[in-house]
Amino acid sequence: MSKFLFVYRDDADAMAGEPSPEQMQQIMAAWHAWFDVVGQKMVDGGDGLMPVGKQVRRDGVVTDGPFIEGKEMVGGFSIVETDTLDEAVEIAKSCPIFDGGGWVEVRQMAGFV
């Protein structure tokens, strides 16, 4: 078994305006349904990421944001455990993120810890 980091990426351009409250609730319901399908293989639901933050670089250089005018950003992450990368990819294919124009980056975790 290996662990895979699911990085949920959003594309600001692809989002068709703000979803209405009703649409938001439907999107949420779709995510919950997906989590239920993934079941035990989702070993950590992870977290969402706020759009605020800082970039810290050498010599104490601090800049704003995960992005400033960026079109894409990381919206959240989860950890999935499967036998193979292919299996993890299959799970990612059914993620509801695609409806909103986002996509999933699937990264195998090294397992150093």
Next chain:
Amino acid sequence: MPERTDPNRLVDHFFRHESARLTAALTRRLGIRHLQLAEDAVQVALSRALASWSLRGPPDRPAAWLWQVASNHAIDTLRRESKQSSRDADELAALINDRADSPTSDADEELDDHLLRMIFVCCDPLVPMESQSSLALKTLCGFSVEEIARALVSRRDGVIKRITRAKARLRDSRIDLSDINADQIRQRLPDVQRVVYLIFNEGYSSTQPDRLIRTELCEEAVRLALLLAEHPLTSGSNSAAFLALLLFHASRLDARLDDHGAILLFGQQELHDWDLRLLREAFTWFEQATTGSSVSRYHAEAMIAAEHCRGKLTGATDWASVLSAYDLLCNLAPSPVHELNRAIAMAHHRGAAEGLECMRRIDGSRLADNYYLWHATMGELHMMSGDHPSAQRCLRRAWELAPTQAEKELVCQKIDGLE
């Protein structure tokens, strides 16, 4: 599997309705001129909820969570803006002080109180008539502009214009939610009921092609009417009658059209298509409405609906009661349309000749020009009296004037029945 709370705890339309209640709560604190800020803050809170609850499920008290995020956002925005304006800074302080009694400490009742006051602000007569249902759907029901455009079968930019105009009026009016007193609430109840009725009829009328939207509009109107009937400031016989009326109609919403969208007349509707749960509730509220001493037009209308429903259940309509309810209605809310329906009741109770006599006495010259039901009714009454040529003539005219395909087909059926 990570620990997630049960997502099903969120009831249907939770986001939509919570957005309306939160907007009302924030607007009450910030003043009506910050309505837009309140709406923006609520939208931000819902977006964050979407991101975080999608992964973890909603928190124990989702409404309190949303309130926290929305009020923080509003405060931050005001703080940024208050660099230019000291008045807003004072308000900001007041807002923060008020946080102690925010919905985190209370819940449903307080939020409903805000929403009730917001209903009275949004249905104020100073809001242009054509804007009222759009504004109500946006602010009181949490619909988006696109959803309103679909629901009211209008264009998106038209809806935006109507809402912008309404908000500008409200901003200038400076009616604040806390300013509304009990007297004003009693006085303006008919205005509010009219707007809620308008929303209901948007859903109930057959011009809306989408069954789902029809149901949603009726549900929203019933939700607002229920709040009016239950809230201490507005409860009473009048609000109970109004709610009963909407529930009587709502109970047969699905029974009114067949699978192909054709209109089914009351007599053709199948009882098993009725929502008997709603019907039971309707009778309960109706009973409550009749215990009071006051009588409103909604009492009369609910009485008529109740008699028809009772007739459907027992197989025999008490036309004498229907007729006396129409007498009452014509008295309380004079209108040629009500007179016309009274003529039908008269025909059933005393015969077609008496019905036609009632029709002749109505000042219906304007109705006859463009109201297909006028001619359909005339046709029906002539048919009852055995005068088929006159019936045919009237029904032809009704067919020409019928505004929708479904209504044309309905008239067609009657013409076919003659031949």
